[in-house]
Amino acid sequence: MNRSSAPRWALQRIDTGTLLLAAAALVVVAVSLSATAMAGLRDPATAFGFGVLVAVGELTRMTLPGNREVAPISSAGALGYTFVLTVAGVPAVHSATQVISVCALATLLGALPHLVVNRGPHLDAVARRLLVVALVAVVYRPFLEWARPLEHHVWVAIAAMAVLATLVWLADCVIAAGLRADALRARFGVTVRDELRAQAPIGVAVATSGVLLALSASVMGLIALVVFSAPLLVTHVAFRRYAEIRLTYAQTVRALSRVTEVGGYVENGHSRRVSQLAVMVGRDLGLREAELLDLEYAALMHDIGQLSLPRPIPGGATVLAAREEQVRIAELGASVIQQTGVLDRVAEMVRRQSDPAAGRAEDGPPPLGSRIIKAANAFDDLVGGSRDRDRAAAVIERLRLDSRCEYDPRVIEALERVHDRPPRRV
Amino acid sequence: MRGLPLGAQAYIGSVVVLSGVLIALGPLDDIDFIAVVSIAILFFIAEEVRTPLGKPAAAISPSLSVALASVVLTGPIGAALVHVLAALSNRHRPMVKAVFNVAQGALSAYAAGTVYLYLGGEIGVPDIRSFPWILVPFAAAAVTYALVNGVLVILVIWLTTGVRPFSLNTIRWQPLIALELASLGYGMLGLFAAVLWAIVGPFSVVLLLLPLLIAKWTLDQCLEQQRAYDATVATLCQAVETKDYYTRGHCMRVSQGSVLLAKEIGMRADRVEAIKMAGMLHDVGKLGVPTRVLQKPGALTEEEYAAIQLHPMRGYDIVREIGFLHEALAGIMHHHERMDGRGYPMGLAGKEIPEFARAIAVADAFDSMTSTRSYRNARSIDEAVAELRRSAGSHFDTAMVDAFIKAIRREGWELPDIPQVPDIGIEVTQQDHDDPSTPIRVAGEPGR
Incomplete structure (x- = not known):
C-alpha cells in the first residue's frame, strides 16, 4: 500500500x-x-x-x-x-x-x-x-x-x-x-x-x-x-x-489449533489471540520460557474439547456458556491432550481453565496457567477481534469486578498492563 | 551361558580364553600403565556416548577413536588391557554378553596393534615428523580393528540365534558405507587425539569427547521431541474424528497405508516421513463441512456437494503454515483428484497430480471401503482390491494401485474394529466422500 x-x-x-x-x-x-x-x-x-x-x-x-x-x-x-x-x-x-x-x-x-x-x-x-x-x-x-x-x-x-x-x-x-x-x-x-x-x-x-x-x-x-x-x-x-x-512442533500445534475455527466452533483467530495474550500476561508475571511454551500450547488448544460436542455453541463464546458446559468442554479437551502422553502439564492447565481462581471445593486453586487462560479467554470472548480501546477497557473493568472469586486479581492487573502498552516484536 | 547352543558356548569360551592368554603372554614390562588406565576411563565414557544415526540400529560410537588412540599410545597389549579395564565398570548387559564383548574388543585391539607394529608403526606419542607415513600403518590398524570386530560379532550372533545376520543381496550398502566412513572418521580422530597427547596428555581426549557428548545429549532430545511430535499430531487428528463413529482411526490407517505404499515404490526416508504426516492430516479440513451435510440421508444439492469438495482446500489452509510440510501440502490439497481429471478441487489429471496425492488417494479409498459405514458393512480386502483395480487408470494411478496391493499382500492390513454406535439420539453420517464404490449422490446427476 x-x-x-x-x-x-x-x-x-x-x-x-x-x-x-x-x-x-x-x-x-x-x-x-x-x-x-x-x-x-x-x-x-x-x-x-x-x-x-x-x-x-x-x-x-x-x-x-x-x-x-x-x-x-x-x-x-x-x-x-x-x-x-x-x-x-x-x-x-x-x-x-x-x-x-x-x-x-x-x-x-x-x-x-x-x-x-x-x-x-x-x-x-x-x-x-x-x-x-x-x-x-x-x-x-x-x-x-x-x-x-x-x-x-x-x-x-x-x-x-x-x-x-x-x-x-x-x-x-x-x-x-x-x-x-x-x-x-x-x-x-x-x-x-x-x-x-x-x-x-x-x-x-x-x-x-x-x-x-x-x-x-x-x-x-x-x-x-x-x-x-x-x-x-x-x-x-x-x-x-x-x-x-x-520449530515444526510449535508450527503444527499453532496450525492444528485452528481446526476449532474451521469447524465453526469458535470465532476466527480466537485461539491465536488468546494464546498471544496469555503468553504476554504470563511473561509479565515472570514465567520461564519452558512454562510459557506450555502456556502457549494450552491456550492454543483450550477449546479443543468442543470438537466432541455434537453442535457448536452459538458464537463459540465459552464465557457465555453454562458453567457445567464449560467444565465439560475443559474435561473433554484435557482428556484429548492427555492422550498424547507427553503434554500432561498442558492437559492440566486445560482441565482447570474454567475453575474460579480460588479453586473448586477440594481441588485447591488451579495452576497459574489455567487462571491466565481463563482471563485471556474471557477477555477475547467479550472483546473479540475488535480494536476498540474503550470496549477493551470496559471489559477489563468487568473482569476486575468479577475478580473477587472468578478471576485472579494478579492476572487481571497483568492483563491491564500488557493491554495498555503498544505491541512490540516477539 | 546356560541355555545357549553348544557351539556358541564353545565359541565364546575360546574367544575369552584366547584373549586372556594373549594378554598374559605379551610382554607387560614396557607398557605405560598410567596411560592405559586413563585411556580406559576415557574409553568407558566414549562407550556411553553411542550416537544413534538414523533408523537402522546403526550406532556409531566415538569409543573407536579412543581404542585406536590406545593402539598407537600403548601398543597391542596395552590396547587389549584398555578394553578389559573399561569393561570392569560395565553394568548394562548380562554377564555373558559383557564378558564376550570385552574379549572380542581386546582381540580386535590386539590384532590392530600387531598390524600397526608389523607395518612399521611406532608405539608412543607420535610427533609431527611421523606424518604423513604414520597414516599407512594407522589406517591398516583401523581396518583390521573393524574387520576382526565385525567377524567376531557376526559369528556370535549366528551361533547364538541361528540367524545369519545378513546375506549379500539383502544387505543395504548405502547406510553400511556411511557407517564405515563415519567409523573411519572417528578412527582418524583417535590418531589425532594421540598426537595431541604430546602437549596435554589425557586432557586431549576430554576436549575431543565433550562436543560429542553434547551432540549425543542433543540428539536424545531430538528423539524425545520427535516422539512427542508424532504423538501430538496423531492425537489431534483423532480428536478431529471423534464426532463421527464410523471414521475413527481413519487418519492413522491412511497414514500407515501411505507409508507402506511410499516404501514400496522406494521413496527416500525423509519423503516417507512427510507422507506419513500428509496421510495423517489429509482430512483435517473435513471439520469445515457442516455436520448437516455429512448426515443428510438423500441426494445432496449442488451447494452441499460444493461444501464437501472444499474440504481439501480447508485442510490445506489449516496446515500450510507448517514449514517442513511443502510436499505434504500438495498431497493434502489434491488427494481427491482423479487420473481422468474429474476430481476436485482443481480437476488435475494424470501426472499433473502430485505423487503424494496419487499415493494418499489409494490408501484413503482402500480404508474407506474396508471400514463399516452406516449405509453398508465393511467390504473384504479382496473386494476392495478388486474395486481399486477396476478404478485404476480412470480414478487411481495404476502404478500406485499395483504397488499398494503388493505391499498389503506382503505386510498385511489391519482392519478397523466394527464401530459400536449407540442406537438412540445419535445422528450419523450417511455418505462417505472417500468411498469410490458408493459415490456421493447429487440431485439431478447420475452419481459421481
Whole structure:
C-alpha cells in the first residue's frame, strides 16, 4: 500500500540496546582494522586458515529455539584463532587487533550470501559475536606474550582460556538477556536464567572446540583445523535438527489449533489471540520460557474439547456458556491432550481453565496457567477481534469486578498492563 | 551361558580364553600403565556416548577413536588391557554378553596393534615428523580393528540365534558405507587425539569427547521431541474424528497405508516421513463441512456437494503454515483428484497430480471401503482390491494401485474394529466422500 511504511517499521524494531551494541562493535572493528593496516598482517597463512573457518561458520549459522541466532563453528574458529599458542611449533605472534580484524572480515564474508538473499544476520547477535572475540582477544593475546617464557606456559594458557571463555560466555548471556527483556518486556532476572539454560550446551561445545583447535594447531599446523572441526560439526548438526523439530512442533500445534475455527466452533483467530495474550500476561508475571511454551500450547488448544460436542455453541463464546458446559468442554479437551502422553502439564492447565481462581471445593486453586487462560479467554470472548480501546477497557473493568472469586486479581492487573502498552516484536 | 547352543558356548569360551592368554603372554614390562588406565576411563565414557544415526540400529560410537588412540599410545597389549579395564565398570548387559564383548574388543585391539607394529608403526606419542607415513600403518590398524570386530560379532550372533545376520543381496550398502566412513572418521580422530597427547596428555581426549557428548545429549532430545511430535499430531487428528463413529482411526490407517505404499515404490526416508504426516492430516479440513451435510440421508444439492469438495482446500489452509510440510501440502490439497481429471478441487489429471496425492488417494479409498459405514458393512480386502483395480487408470494411478496391493499382500492390513454406535439420539453420517464404490449422490446427476 504505502511503500515507506515497511522500512520505518524495520527501523523501529531496532531498539536502543541493539543500536548501542552495534555501534560499539563497529568502533572496535574500525579501530582494529586501522591498527592492523598500519602494523601489517602477521602470519597470513594462519589468519587465512582460521578466517575460512569463521566465514564457513557464519555461513552455516542457525536459529535455536527462542529465536536465538548462533554460529557455533564461527565462534569456535574465532576462539581458536584467539587462543592459538604456536602453529606447528612456530610461536604465533598475531596481535589482538589482528584477531578482531580477521574475524570481522571473515564474518562479513560469510554473511554476504545471506545478505544477498535478504536474510541478513540479527544485528544484535552478530555484534555480540564480534564483541565476544574482541573481549577475549584483548585480554588473552597480551597475557600469552607475558606467559610464554614461563616453564609450564601451556597449562597457564589453558587455564586462562578456560577462565576467559567462561567469563565471556556469562557476559554474552547477560547482554543477550538484557536485550530480550527489553524487547519482550520480560523480567531481567527471568531472561538471564532462560538465556543461561539455553546457551549452556552450545557454550560448552564452542569453548572446548575453540581450545581444541588452538592446541591441535600447535602440534599439527593448519591441517588440524580440518580434522578437529569434526566433533563440532557433529554437534552443529545435532543442534540444527533439534531446532528444526522444535520449530515444526510449535508450527503444527499453532496450525492444528485452528481446526476449532474451521469447524465453526469458535470465532476466527480466537485461539491465536488468546494464546498471544496469555503468553504476554504470563511473561509479565515472570514465567520461564519452558512454562510459557506450555502456556502457549494450552491456550492454543483450550477449546479443543468442543470438537466432541455434537453442535457448536452459538458464537463459540465459552464465557457465555453454562458453567457445567464449560467444565465439560475443559474435561473433554484435557482428556484429548492427555492422550498424547507427553503434554500432561498442558492437559492440566486445560482441565482447570474454567475453575474460579480460588479453586473448586477440594481441588485447591488451579495452576497459574489455567487462571491466565481463563482471563485471556474471557477477555477475547467479550472483546473479540475488535480494536476498540474503550470496549477493551470496559471489559477489563468487568473482569476486575468479577475478580473477587472468578478471576485472579494478579492476572487481571497483568492483563491491564500488557493491554495498555503498544505491541512490540516477539 | 546356560541355555545357549553348544557351539556358541564353545565359541565364546575360546574367544575369552584366547584373549586372556594373549594378554598374559605379551610382554607387560614396557607398557605405560598410567596411560592405559586413563585411556580406559576415557574409553568407558566414549562407550556411553553411542550416537544413534538414523533408523537402522546403526550406532556409531566415538569409543573407536579412543581404542585406536590406545593402539598407537600403548601398543597391542596395552590396547587389549584398555578394553578389559573399561569393561570392569560395565553394568548394562548380562554377564555373558559383557564378558564376550570385552574379549572380542581386546582381540580386535590386539590384532590392530600387531598390524600397526608389523607395518612399521611406532608405539608412543607420535610427533609431527611421523606424518604423513604414520597414516599407512594407522589406517591398516583401523581396518583390521573393524574387520576382526565385525567377524567376531557376526559369528556370535549366528551361533547364538541361528540367524545369519545378513546375506549379500539383502544387505543395504548405502547406510553400511556411511557407517564405515563415519567409523573411519572417528578412527582418524583417535590418531589425532594421540598426537595431541604430546602437549596435554589425557586432557586431549576430554576436549575431543565433550562436543560429542553434547551432540549425543542433543540428539536424545531430538528423539524425545520427535516422539512427542508424532504423538501430538496423531492425537489431534483423532480428536478431529471423534464426532463421527464410523471414521475413527481413519487418519492413522491412511497414514500407515501411505507409508507402506511410499516404501514400496522406494521413496527416500525423509519423503516417507512427510507422507506419513500428509496421510495423517489429509482430512483435517473435513471439520469445515457442516455436520448437516455429512448426515443428510438423500441426494445432496449442488451447494452441499460444493461444501464437501472444499474440504481439501480447508485442510490445506489449516496446515500450510507448517514449514517442513511443502510436499505434504500438495498431497493434502489434491488427494481427491482423479487420473481422468474429474476430481476436485482443481480437476488435475494424470501426472499433473502430485505423487503424494496419487499415493494418499489409494490408501484413503482402500480404508474407506474396508471400514463399516452406516449405509453398508465393511467390504473384504479382496473386494476392495478388486474395486481399486477396476478404478485404476480412470480414478487411481495404476502404478500406485499395483504397488499398494503388493505391499498389503506382503505386510498385511489391519482392519478397523466394527464401530459400536449407540442406537438412540445419535445422528450419523450417511455418505462417505472417500468411498469410490458408493459415490456421493447429487440431485439431478447420475452419481459421481
